[in-house]
Ligand SMILES: Nc1ncnc2c1ncn2[C@@H]1O[C@H](COP(=O)(O)OP(=O)(O)OP(=O)(O)O)[C@@H](O)[C@H]1O
């Protein structure tokens with residue numbers, strides 16, 4: 001279980017998060033939604049130790065705040081940043097090998113298991129990552145995070161810039177991760193996909209969680225969508 005309590009973070013003097021509270025269980029896919037600049041990426045970075053933050057963040061009872069990103073990764077938290085950073089000149093397989101944690105043998109997410117989850121990557125295992133499509137690069141970024149055997153994955157806008165068919169595919173991959181028992185925290189701009197795949201939606205506004213409920217509950221609240229999502 002991930003517990004985020006009164007999380008506050010910002011950049012220099014500008015405060016972005018003013019006290020974010022939510023929880024996330026294993027086997028749960030939660031979408032973190034909000035307008036551009038609401039602080040969704042900052043929330044993920046604060047959990048991952050990439051921006052200084054105050055408050056409390058615990059994952060499976062271990063306190064994360066104040067620890068270094070590599071220590072947080074070692075505690076079982078995987079992070080897929082915006083912009084699918086893959087190594088373009090390395091092959092798919094080489095990119096995956098880089099995701100492997102030193103001295104740790106993959107248990108769950110072995111190479112064959114990953115290629116089963118992402119059949120498109122299997123076909124292109126010896127292709128340079130730079131020539132993959134945007135959707136394939138996104139899957140590679142996800143797969144590389146899984147090879148580190150996380151229990152929780154933080155995924156920042158994985159469908160950005162993808163064609164609708166690929167949005168759907170990436171969405172289904174995230175559903176598979178949830179089915180495999182991972183906790184997934186998804187930052188998403190597209191409300192439709194979040195409503196389709198998430199167990200719960202969080203709305204971030206004015207640096208706080210202003211709504212925490214099911215997609216069905218959010219569907220019934222056009223007022224909230226107008227206030228916190230639409231531009
Ligand atoms: N490195 C940084 N230095 C200073 N300010 C930043 C930095 N990164 C983000 N910000 C500011 O913090 C606020 C929240 O940014 P954040 O990246 O968390 O937004 P977001 O909700 O992910 O939205 P989007 O991804 O659409 O930009 C924004 O006002 C942004 O300009």
Ligand SMILES: [Mg+2]
Pocket residue numbers: 040041042082156
């Ligand atoms: Mg962002």
